[in-house]
Amino acid sequence: MTESSAPAPSNGQRRLLTLLFVDLSGSTAMAEWMEAEHYSAMLGSLRELYERIVPHHGGQIARIQGDGMLAVFGHPEVREDDGRRATEAALELHAAVRGIQPPGPRPADFKGLTLHSGIHAGIVLVNDGDQMRGRFELLGNAPNIAARLSEAARADEIIASEESLGLQSQFFETGPRFSLQLRGRATPLAAYRVFGRAPVGRRFEASMRRGLAPFVGRESEQVMLEAALARTLTGQTLWVGLRAGAGVGKTRLTEEFLRHAEDQADRPCRIHRGYCESYLSAEPLQPFLQMLRAMDGMADPPFELTAAQQSTPAGRADALLALLLALALRTPQLVFIDDLQWADDASLSLLHRLRAASAREGLPLLLLTASRPQPAAVLPSEHDDGAEIIELPPLTEDESARAVQQLAPQVDPFIAAEVLRHAGGNPLFIEELCHAAADAGEHLVEGQSSSAWLAALVESRVGRLPAEQARLVRLAAVIGNVIPVWLLEALSGCGEQHPAVRALAAQDFIFPDQRPGHLRFKHGITRDVVYEATGLHERQALHRRISIELAARGGADGQGQLHEQLAYHAAAANDWPAAGLHAEAAGDQALAASALDRAKKQFRAALAALEFLPDEAGRRRRWIAVAQRLGMACVFDASQDDLRVLKHAATLAQAEGEPGLIARTEYWLAYVGYALGETRDSLRHARAAVETAQACGDHALLAQLPGTVGQLQAAAANYAEALPMLDLAIARQRARASKSAVNRIGLSFSLCCRAYVLGDQGRFDHAHEVFAEALEPFNGSGHAVEASMQGWRAAVFLWQGRWAEARAAAAVAHRVGAQVRSMFTCAMGQAAGAYGAWMQTHDPGALQLILDATAWLAPRGGGLYNSFNHGWLADILSTQGHVTAARHHIALALRRGRQHDWIGGAMAYRAAARLATGTGDVPLARRYLALARGAGEQRNSDHEAAVTALLEAELKLDGSWTDALDFARAEFTRMGMTGFLERAQAL
Structure with a gap:
């Protein structure tokens, strides 16, 4: 065991730590051939290395057990580069151990001592240790994962998890990213093998190695920098300081500006670059010495530092000052220093002296620095005192959206919105969250939207706050991303104008929301990290206090609109009965407001809360009832997860043995399956619902089922069966439409399905009349059913060749759907x-x-009429000559037929005919045209027959193409298919 001179943590501290686990390779075999005294001496040498190297890199030894060691980085203070420090320590340890010569005789095949190491970071509960547990007792999954990574490493190998290093992996030479399935972990862990240090000193260089994110915005700041350079070229001395928080883009902006300045041949200006750092390699006068070393290749240097000048810091500073002034006498100079907040006193002094001396002599010198703002109570911002400060704000919402689009072009708009909400305009956060979204697939998980290395960046900022401000920001994080001022004041005594709250706003933690009386976190990711780092007992106590305050507020105001917040805080406080009740109420409110995502989230929260209640008949029946309301919320945006919930509800209903419950769960399985495009399976569930409802006399459900069955038959292109069922449903729903909003929605949706069928049959005028009736109660309402109906209407306009009207209807569907x-x-x-x-x-x-x-739809398992998308893609790709891609989408469109989705089938076959003609295979093209005609006839679709005839005429496979063209023209004229008629006339 080992002791450390660092202060021990108080029991139960929740810390974000980076953990380094090292072990001696092959130690069991060595113990067999080494004498015990020799083995003990070797262990002593190992321990000396551990105790020297780990503290040198800012870590602490948690425990040494045998030849293995566990070290922690991030205690007592989290540093943003803890992952880098741990990796540097591992590399130095590995190199040092390779140099140890174990005492005594050794076997001939002995190749030397080596370690194998694992590095991982995460939230850890830190308790005081003892002789049995080591210096600290570390509770949590992170130490176990670090140990598992060490186990997975081969001799002399270091494996670091991706989330512990992140961008900092670029400071090292690593192998490719790989996934590792660790014992005791459900999901694979992304990791790197670390081989050595990379020739990288600055974080910007690390970003360049990974690939720079797109540069967006900053037009006004670039104009200000260009103006400063222009003034310098006229003979002025200027000092311009860029100031912004970590990740906002100071360095990127300056590099873009410097690159542009270097490219201006008509404006001669010599550029010098230097940077400051807080890490071990920092040295006095570091940025200026970096500039001096870069001058080694100068053909005609003004002079070189003598040995006497280099022997003392003061001498080096005087000589560097003289050198830069001499250069400025020859030509304008631009001196850039990055990360000035980490500058040593000697560098700051030289910077101020350089500015003063240059101004005195009237030399053309532009000093450009980039720094972070520091909490005034911790470190006054004197490092750039005297500079003309440009405060660099976060990206605007439009700029952030452009960055997301370029970084993740195929991410769906809802995930993009989550990225924007969490990132708060911080370019680094945007970049990392886009990577996280790509890995997560369907959604960002609240509270898990950042890797450990990025969380360390946030926690290191919080750790530098004064105690009162740190307490406030943690309290605010427990309240939520949006903080009602009255609630913060009730809990802390600090209102919006309190100095501590205003200081947090100035430092970009929390700031006034658009809604009066509310604050919000500048970056959602900051809130998530701070919340996760707050101790469980402290969090739960705060959640209980918040619940009491919210309940009292709701009762006093009589609003009853606090259910969503109460559900969240009750669940976080483990008050499951209250959590379930409030989540149900919040879900009902959201459903009534057509806020489908919120309704789904709340109903799922209610189901989760019910799982913690005693398993009894009442709880099971309530679970089924909530699941059915979830079905109502997801019919316009279903996923396979929703379907799984309803399948479980059906299982519970079968166990209860009550026919009414069984019938309704079968109904919702049918409806949600329909929304997912699983028409075949949905028809089976619908038939089961009809049979069970008839058996138990559930007349209310029987009244709803004709519409559902009609919609399913329409989706399966069984129009002869669909239309009578839809007509029956419409007749019943018209009679009840005035009684409730639900009935009006049902009537409109049934009318919409009928209009869609009429359109597919080529009866376009009648279809548009029915669409008008369906839309009349909801047109312009922003209701989810409006989005759905406008989407169907757009499809009918596309069939008719009314392109502009199709685009207008589709735009409404897209906008309202969003x-x-x-x-x-x-x-x-x-x-x-x-x-x-x-x-x-x-x-x-x-x-x-x-x-x-x-x-966007793929993670949700597709959707209704998914063959449309693949048919459209096949049509475009085949027209453009992209054979392989077109064939792929033809196959996907036709595969949808397994679920009776044939709506894109004729289009797919036409695309296949076009491809076959392109290869000269006329018989195959004729076969595909025949299949396209058959797919249209299966739906009794006159418009499909006419478009297939038009393609036959365009391909000119034989002399009968003119007959096909005449048929197509006549049909287009009869059905008013204007866009297709223009195409036929052009042919």
């Missing part, structure tokens, strides 16, 4: 609008928009 967070209608609206743009103007961006929309 507002109510219905991914299906949002994505289908974008895809339909893009296809309309392709058909109208051959818009070159249409293909990518449809590909994006299709990718």
